[in-house]
Amino acid sequence: MKRFWTDATAVSADDGWRVLLDGRAVKTQAGSAQIVPTEALAIAMAAEWAAQREVVDPDSLPLRDLADYAIDVIAPDRAAATAHLLRYAETDTLCYRAEPDEPLHARQIFLWEPLLTSAEARWDIHFERISGVIHRPQSPATLTQLERVLAAHDHFTLAALTTLSALSASLVIALAALEPDADPAELWNAANLEEDWQAELWGADAEAGERRARRLASFSAAQRFAQLVRV
Numbered sequence: 001m002k003r004f005w006t007d008a009t010a011v012s013a014d015d016g017w018r019v020l021l022d023g024r025a026v027k028t029q030a031g032s033a034q035i036v037p038t039e040a041l042a043i044a045m046a047a048e049w050a051a052q053r054e055v056v057d058p059d060s061l062p063l064r065d066l067a068d069y070a071i072d073v074i075a076p077d078r079a080a081a082t083a084h085l086l087r088y089a090e091t092d093t094l095c096y097r098a099e100p101d102e103p104l105h106a107r108q109i110f111l112w113e114p115l116l117t118s119a120e121a122r123w124d125i126h127f128e129r130i131s132g133v134i135h136r137p138q139s140p141a142t143l144t145q146l147e148r149v150l151a152a153h154d155h156f157t158l159a160a161l162t163t164l165s166a167l168s169a170s171l172v173i174a175l176a177a178l179e180p181d182a183d184p185a186e187l188w189n190a191a192n193l194e195e196d197w198q199a200e201l202w203g204a205d206a207e208a209g210e211r212r213a214r215r216l217a218s219f220s221a222a223q224r225f226a227q228l229v230r231v
Contacts, residue, residue, distance in 0.1 A: 001055070001056045002054060002055055002056070003052050003053065003054055003055070003056060004021075005021035005022040005024075005049070006022055007020075007021070007022055007023075007050075008020070008021055008046040008047070008049035008050040009046055010039060010042035010043045010045070011042075012039070013033075013035045015035060016035040016036055016037050016038075016042075017035065017036050017037070017038065017039050017041070017042035018033070018034055018035050018036065018042060019034065019042055019045050019046045019049060020046075021049060026049075026064075028067070028068040028071050028072050029068045029072065030068070030071075030072040032071050032072060033071075034064075034067060034068065034071065035071075036067050036156065036229075037154065037156060037229055038228060038229060038230075038231050039231075040228045040231040041063070041067070041156075041225070041228035041229055041231070044063055044224075044228055045063045045064055045067065048060065048061050048062075048063055048064060049061075049064075062218065062221035062222070062225070063221065063224075063225050063228075066156075066159050066160060066163065066221075066225045067156070067159075067225075069159045069162070070155045070156040070158070070159035071155075073159075074155040074156075074158050074159050074162070075155040078151075078155060078158065081155070081158050081162065082147060082150045082151065082158070084162065085150055085158070085161055085162060085165055085171055085174075086143055086146060086147060086150070086171070088165040088166075088169065088170060088171040088174070089138060089142070089143060089146050089171040089172070090137065090138055090143065091135065091169075092127065092138075092169075092170045092171055092172055093168070093169040093170045093173075093191070094112040094115055094116050094127075094170050094172050094173070094190070095116070095127050095128060095129055095130055095138075096130050096132070096133060097109075097112075097129060097130065097131050098131065099131050099132065100131060104194070104197055105131070107193060107197060108193060111189065111190045111193055112190060112193070115172055115173065115176055115190060116129075116172060118176070119172045119175065119176070123145050123146065123149055124145065125141070125142040125145050125146065126139065126142060127142065127172075146171065149175070154229065156225070156226075156229040157178070157226050157229055157230070159225075160177075160178075160222045160223070160225045160226035160229070161174045161175070161178075161226070163218065163219075163222035164177050164219060164222045164223065164226075167191065167215055167218060167219045167222070168187070168188070168190075168191035168219065169191065170191060173187050173190060173191050177219075177222075177223040177226065178223075178226050178227075178230075180227070182223065184216070184219055184220040184223045185216070185220075187219070187223075188215075188216045188219050188220075191219075192212060195208070195212070
C-alpha cells in the first residue's frame with residue numbers, strides 16, 4: 001500500500017481516542033471503529049503512521065496491530081483469550097529446569113527464580129518447578145488465581161499479554177513486563193536464556209541473532225503498548 005495521507009493526528013472520541021489520517025478515522029483491519037483507551041496510545045499510533053514513507057511497511061505498525069487484535073479478537077471473546085493465556089502458565093518455561101547437576105541449572109536459578117518468587121509473593125500462589133521436560137501440572141488454585149489476575153485487565157492489556165507470552169513462552173514474564181520499572185531487555189534475556197546458553201557453548205549464529213533481535217523488538221513493542229494503555 002502506498003502512503004495516501006499527509007497528516008496523522010490523534011483526536012478524542014466519544015469513549016476514547018482514535019487516529020485520523022487527513023481527517024479520516026482509521027478502522028481496524030476487520031472494519032471496526034479503532035478506538036483506544038488513552039491519548040498517549042493514540043498519539044503513539046499516529047506517530048507510526050506519520051513515520052511511514054512512500055510505501056507503507058506493515059511490520060512498522062506494531063501498535064496498530066495490537067490495537068486491532070484487542071478490538072477484533074480479544075474483546076468479542078475474553079474467555080477464550082484468558083484460557084489461551086493460562087496455557088502459558090500451565091507450561092511456563094521458567095518452571096522447566098535442567099537437572100540440578102548441570103551447569104545450565106545454576107544459570108536458570110539465577111535468572112528465573114527471582115521472577116517466579118516475585119510472582120508467587122505478589123499473587124499468593126505456588127509454581128511447581130520441574131527438572132527435565134516431563135510435564136507436571138500446576139495446581140488448580142494457582143491457575144484459578146492467575147485467571148482472576150487476567151480478568152482484572154482490559155482487552156487491550158490482554159492483547160499485549162498474548163504477544164508477550166507467546167514470545168517468551170511464559171505468562172510470568174509477560175505479567176512482569178507490565179510493571180512500570182520492567183526492563184524489556186532483562187526480561188528477554190530470561191526468556192531467551194537457553195538459546196543464549198547454546199550460543200555460548202557452540203558459537204553465535206548470525207541468522208539466529210537477527211531473529212532474536214526481531215523478537216526482542218516485538219516484545220518491547222508489546223510492553224510499550226501495555227504501558228501506553230495504562231498511562
